[in-house]
Amino acid sequence: MSNKRKKLDPRVVRTRQMLRNALIELIGEKGYDSISVQDITQRATLNRATFYLHYRDKEDLLNQSIKDILTELVKGMKKSRLIDENITDSNGNVIRPLSDLVYVFEHVAQHEQFYKVMLGNKGQQRFLFRLLDVFVDVLNERLTHSMSNDIRPAIPKEILIQYAASAYLGVIAWWLRNDLPYTPEYMATQLTRLRVQHIQT
Numbered sequence: 001m002s003n004k005r006k007k008l009d010p011r012v013v014r015t016r017q018m019l020r021n022a023l024i025e026l027i028g029e030k031g032y033d034s035i036s037v038q039d040i041t042q043r044a045t046l047n048r049a050t051f052y053l054h055y056r057d058k059e060d061l062l063n064q065s066i067k068d069i070l071t072e073l074v075k076g077m078k079k080s081r082l083i084d085e086n087i088t089d090s091n092g093n094v095i096r097p098l099s100d101l102v103y104v105f106e107h108v109a110q111h112e113q114f115y116k117v118m119l120g121n122k123g124q125q126r127f128l129f130r131l132l133d134v135f136v137d138v139l140n141e142r143l144t145h146s147m148s149n150d151i152r153p154a155i156p157k158e159i160l161i162q163y164a165a166s167a168y169l170g171v172i173a174w175w176l177r178n179d180l181p182y183t184p185e186y187m188a189t190q191l192t193r194l195r196v197q198h199i200q201t
Contacts, residue, residue: 016054018044020065021113023058028117032062032124066127069114074134076103087192094196097188100138105184108172116176119169128169135165164195 022043026035037058041051055061077100089095108115118127139161155163168191175187 012054015046015050018046019051019054019061020068023061023065024114024117027122027124028113028120031122032058062124065114066118066124066130069111070130070134073104073107076100076107077138079103088196092196094189094193097185097192098195101188101191102185104168104172105175105187108176109180109184112176112180115172119173119176132165132169135168136161139164167191167194 019040022040023035026039026043035058037048037051040058040061041048051061055064080099080103087094087096087098117123119131140157143157143161171187171191175182
C-alpha cells in the first residue's frame with residue numbers, strides 16, 4: 001500500500017482557494033461575525049451546494065484556511081532550516097540571516113492579503129495565537145540546540161522565547177501595515193541580529 005498522500009483534484013484546490021479568498025476579502029471588509037455562507041459563495045461566484053461539498057459552515061472554512069496556511073509555514077521553515085550554515089563570523093557579527101526566517105517573510109509576502117487581514121483590526125485572535133505558538137515552538141527548538149551547557153543567558157529561556165516570538169509577530173504586523181517596505185531577506189537579517197544579540201547578552 002502506497003504511503004504517498006493522494007493528490008487533490010486541481011478543480012477542488014481551485015474551488016477551495018476561491019472560497020478562502022472570498023472569506024478573507026469579506027473579513028477585511030466587514031469582519032467575520034457579519035459574514036454569511038451566502039456572502040462567501042456570492043463573492044466566490046459559486047453556489048451554496050458547492051460550498052457544502054467542501055465545508056460544513058463558515059467556521060469550518062476559516063479553521064481549515066488557518067490550518068492550511070500554518071501547516072505550509074511550518075513545513076517550509078523546517079525544510080529551509082536544513083540548509084542553514086553559520087550565520088555569524090568569528091567576531092559574532094551576523095553575516096547572513098537565518099534561512100527559516102527568510103522563509104517566514106517570503107511566506108507572508110506570498111500570502112500577503114491573508115496575513116494582512118488576519119493580523120489586522122478585523123482579523124481573528126485565534127490565528128494570532130496559533131502563529132505565536134508556531135514561533136514559540138521554533139524558537140524553543142532553536143535555542144535548545146544552539147545553547148551549550150556552558151551558555152546561560154541573563155534572561156530565563158522561557159521569557160526570552162516569549163519575548164522573541166512576540167517581537168516576530170509585531171514586526172511582521174508592522175511590515176504588513178506598511179505594505180512591505182523592505183525585502184524578506186532584509187527583514188530576516190534584522191531579526192537574526194536581534195536574536196543573536198539577545199542570546200549573547
